[in-house]
Amino acid sequence: MRRIVEVPVDGRSYSIHIGTGLLQDTCLWQSLIGNAQVFVISDDQVAGHWLPAVQQMLSAVDYEHYIMPAGEQHKSLEQFSRIMDRMMAGKRRRNGVVIALGGGVVGDLAGFVAATYQRGCAIIQVPTTLLAMVDSSVGGKTAINHPAGKNMIGAFHHPRAVIADLQTLTTLPAREFAAGMAEVIKYAVIKDREFLPWLEQHREALIRREPQVLMDAVARSCENKANIVSRDPTEQGERALLNLGHTFGHAIETELGYGSWLHGEAVATGIILACKLAERLGRLPDDSFRCRLQSLFNAFDLPVALPDDIDLTRLIEHMKLDKKNQRDEIRFVLPNANGDSDIVDGVPVAAVLDALQQRD
Known part of the structure; x- marks a missing residue:
């Protein structure tokens, strides 16, 4: 097999x-x-x-x-x-x-x-x-x-x-496996929304780590990434889409200290924050897509919210150092209502802070 x-x-x-x-x-x-x-x-x-x-x-x-x-x-x-x-x-x-x-x-x-x-x-x-x-x-x-x-x-x-x-x-410990599922789910938000219902349908089989379902999920994820990497091998454009959730996620990891949260845990929360930001900018019509993702993340015991005591100002400062940024603007990858995601520049810091402060 x-x-x-x-x-x-x-x-x-x-x-x-x-x-x-x-x-x-x-x-x-x-x-x-x-x-x-x-x-x-x-x-x-x-x-x-x-x-x-x-x-x-x-x-x-x-x-x-x-x-x-x-x-x-x-x-x-x-x-x-x-x-x-x-x-x-x-x-x-x-x-x-x-x-x-x-x-x-x-x-x-x-x-x-x-x-x-x-x-x-x-x-x-x-x-x-x-x-x-x-x-x-x-x-x-x-x-x-x-x-x-x-x-x-x-x-x-x-x-x-x-x-x-x-x-x-x-x-692989359960927490590490769940962290990997955050990156699998990411592909269902970037350009493969048909992958999302498949993941929802097979969530229990994935939790049980059934070999055939696992192989299908890994192969489909790799196919998604290979398609993008082959067109943009050094991240000059489209490949930045693969960083969905990572602008927030890397900032979370840096602020909490490397190793406090696993990378996939930070990415899961980062994807939810990206959805909140997309809602505030009118790129998503409501919170229905975010709630669907939260449910899937919850099934794998992944965090979907920031720690209560995290310093939001410092988080934004970490995001300003992100490698994807151009000039002094923070670059985000945000989902849209068309079923995929876009690379977005020029997002007001006030909107980012608003998304970070929302606790629902």
């Missing part, structure tokens, strides 16, 4: 392999790695579950691994420097391959390592969280965090391939 989604970008194409048992697929690994040097980056939560399977596939090659602490707060310059030290000490060559085995934190950090080590080497993304499978492992965005803002230091570096083995989701 497997699916392949192609991502055509920069004059080439790479494959997202989605299925079960992919970590044990010798032919797949051999086709992607050959006899190259391999450097695996994982974290201390994932490695115990899935590193042995990867090690078995790499038994015939020159292989080394690095285990970092789990958590968004470790997607840092400090960890980046430690990994670079290890790779240089191990005399890793630029024609080798980095493997990112983990969630979005590992994938982003390992991707940035691969983008910059000796001016760039290949990377294979092996996402082990739902969020990483449907979002961060696809599209070539790599980054580390800075105290002033999330993902402020990074580069575009597309992978050689993505291997999304659904078996890895069996060990």
Whole structure:
């Protein structure tokens, strides 16, 4: 049981392999790695579950691994420097391959390592969280965090391939799985409103993590992202739509401290805030669409409101540092009444503050 989604970008194409048992697929690994040097980056939560399977596939090659602490707060310059030290000490060559085995934190950090080590080497993304499978492992965005803002230091570096083995989701904590569902639901708001009733219809099967339904959801999400990334690989225009909920969400993560809320939790609340802002600007006629999304987020125990004690003025200041901004204006991705979303500039700060203050 497997699916392949192609991502055509920069004059080439790479494959997202989605299925079960992919970590044990010798032919797949051999086709992607050959006899190259391999450097695996994982974290201390994932490695115990899935590193042995990867090690078995790499038994015939020159292989080394690095285990970092789990958590968004470790997607840092400090960890980046430690990994670079290890790779240089191990005399890793630029024609080798980095493997990112983990969630979005590992994938982003390992991707940035691969983008910059000796001016760039290949990377294979092996996402082990739902969020990483449907979002961060696809599209070539790599980054580390800075105290002033999330993902402020990074580069575009597309992978050689993505291997999304659904078996890895069996060990994923419920909170992490729910965070991934926020990114899945996001695609139903950007350009695929027909996806929304499908998600509502299959919510219980998704909660139970039924393999076939999971594979359908992951594949459809990846297809949505691949379509946009192929047209705008370095986010010069349309690709910014994929940041729906992220202008609010990244500000929430920065203000609360990296790791306090999971990325998907912040995105879920960010999408609801984007709906509130769209309502205030007349882009949505009423709150019916927002209520529908809130119900779906609630089914996965995702937050849909800000903490009561959060500083709204500081949130807006964080949003002013968002990478999508042009000039001094905050750029938002907002849903509309036509069934998709738009990139919107020039939103009055008063309207943003109004949306943040609404507590219904």
